[in-house]
Amino acid sequence: MAWIDQLLREAEKIVDETEVYFVQGNSVSAELKQKKVNLATASEDYGLGIRTIHKGRIGSSSTNNPDQWRECLAAAVASGKLATPQEWKGLPEPANLPGALLTFDSSLKIEPNVVIDLIEKMLDGAGKHPADVAAGSASLSSAVVTLANSRGIRYSNKYTSVSLSLEAIQGHSTGYEFDHSCFLDKVDPASVGQKATFFATESNNGKEIATGEYDVLLSPLAYGELLGNVFIPALSGRNVHAGRSRLAQSLGKPVTGPHITMYDDPLLKMANGSVRWDAEGTPTRKVDFIKEGILENFAYDLKTAYRFGKTSTASAIRGGFGGLPSIGHHNFIVDGKRDEVADERVMYVHNIVGAHTANPMSGDFSVELSNAFWMMGGEFETPIRSAMLSGNVFDLHQTVSGLSKESRAIGSMILPSVRIDKQRIIGN
């Protein structure tokens, strides 16, 4: 792409440093209305994000018209004039990184017939239980990301993505399941369909429960909602230094039970978020956030690291096409000693409603349960009709009594089911 070199040459004349992030992608998807495909979509996506740094002032702009790069560059330079200057020690220089692609399925064809095959398998799985299919979707996408900067970085990465979801209903009982992977053969469409109708069917005619304290087993999905909305943002260096993290003063201190470890492993094989360089071109590495209960690190991008005298942990990510870098993670993993967590009687919670309304500062939350059951010896027993779970996301990590043997990918998190003793449940 000669225009990127031209852009960098033009920019060199007016600013100290420049970074170009360009994404070009395409996708095909289909949506189910009940059991029939109602809509098929194809997309062509472009996103160009430009960052300029001049005397510590960071400017940025984006567009989805790469032909318009001159206007976009001018807007980035203008934007930099407004930004407060900060300590800046330079964009990364090129590193000699392995070329093998981590998240690209070369056999995946972004074509409607592949989508239909996935939909049919999902519907076959859904047929295993009597609940009706309400809606669903399957989508395939592929993208090429190019990162270039004025220090000589010219990185390119390709990735693919397959995602599936199905919603089922029986009476007033609903079930939802999804799966996603970079590799076609790593998704299990039949299981998605089967689980969605299973939960809708089995949750029907749920029983009321009384208010009280119960031992709760949060599925990876339910746990991920609380973790992603509250706990993970508190590990962002920016939030820590801005006074927006409850964990800010806890480095070196215990913040969870001693059996819990949390880390980002950007180089994990077959994982959805794996990447060799972060969104600013810093070579990625494992970041240990919590080791056996002790808080060890926060996540940094270049901007926050330079400002506060830290080192980037290569945690810069970009949201969507043409988005600007911010602090995030690649494959966020919760690990620790694994147990049989459902041998003894426990309230299994498959999903929760309203986790985004939690207080991100204090961690206090109250959410409605979805597809909750009494579970014994690993088997689902009675469904629970409706109940509210109240507590604090930070405090509940002190009372985790077990992590399940199996883990599951939920977006860019890889999580076990988590057993927590004595949680407050408001019943009827």
Added chain:
Amino acid sequence: MPEIQYYDLRHVTGQVTHIDIDNGVVESAGTSFFNKAVIRVLSTTGWGVLQIDNFTPCSGKKFESLLDTACRLARITEEPVVLGDVPRGVLSVPPMREDPRDVSIEEKSSLLSEIEQAAIHPLVVNRRANFIEKIENVLFNDSSENEYSYEMCRSGFNVMAVASRNGNVQMGYEREHSIHGFNLRHQERLGKKSAEIAVALLDAGAAKAGKMRAVLDPELAGVFAHEAVGHASEGDLVNEGNSVLKGKTGQKIGNDNVTIVDDPGIHEFGFDPVDAEGVAVCRTEIIRKGVFNAFLHNRETLSSLGNGVAGHARAMPGEPPLVRMSNTFIEAGDSTEQEIFEECKNGIFLKGSRGGQVDPGRGIFQFNAEYGYLVKNGECTTMVRDVSLSGEILSTLHKIILCGNDRTMSPGYCGKGGQSVPVSDGAPHLLLYDAVVGGSGVD
């Protein structure tokens, strides 16, 4: 090749200007550009949709080839769609009191900074203020020779203060967003208010959970209308069998004092001059005096389900339209605020919104207030934090005992199917009995 029954094109270009100030530091400020189109083709078997970034308007063979691509894509669909007959027309976009484009970004930044500085307080450890201004130029045309274009500008700001003391961290959050033009001037009071609330919450206790009488302020009551009723009345969800309101037309599902409306035509933050399928917008009374009256529809769900009004299709730039709310509200009643608190007597007053969520198929909703007060003998007393409300749609509407005479609307954004669109919600003060209130406080 299946026959093309219908097509439409919605092309949106525009720009977004933002300013982000964090503890006195201008973190970022500037302008970005977008150009997105969506072409929908209805074939004999269903919809084929192309989403195109960086679209160049075209006609003749080039446009026909796009239609052909979409039509071939639709070969995998298997559900013939009939589109309902609909009224046409475009409302004019109200003039702005001050066009944000006439104000330099330096001045915007300085005004936003004043709001952020107004949140300075010894106990406030972080202040953050954001300004956003989005200009959309929308072009629509379809195979029935309907054509329209309009320009919309939405702008506004958020300010957040975080207070901290002895490891207790609380936040106050205020916002103003508008279609009526630039609104950053003389807003320091909102910065100050965000700080006052964050600091006051440091001394607030956790709410105790249970069933009780609850007074909802207009903002939270508006979220209640949106989450508990609005989503479940969206025709696409009802069609999928995914709503407890399916089959409820004509049935009494709430008290006589409950009338809930969605109206894209009023000049609030969710205003749409015309919907995303080129249909004229109008007021839809979802619930009229406690009786379920009408679903929200697009052309497809109007035809397949009936019992409602089209003109509720909305879309983010470049995305296919979905059935959505716009300006959703509970009509005012005749009670004064004082009467509502007197009737509540002992309970809880819930104020502001941290958002909510609904499972319309199950009929369960959950949302969180920003804070609340315990009500004792009709008076607001102790402040409480982290208080939520949840319940079942069909039983809760019967529990609205009183509606105030003081409806106001609040701006926000609503997410569905991966798309976020501007909306407003509103209501008067409401009194609910047996409200399921959540909180982590214990006796």
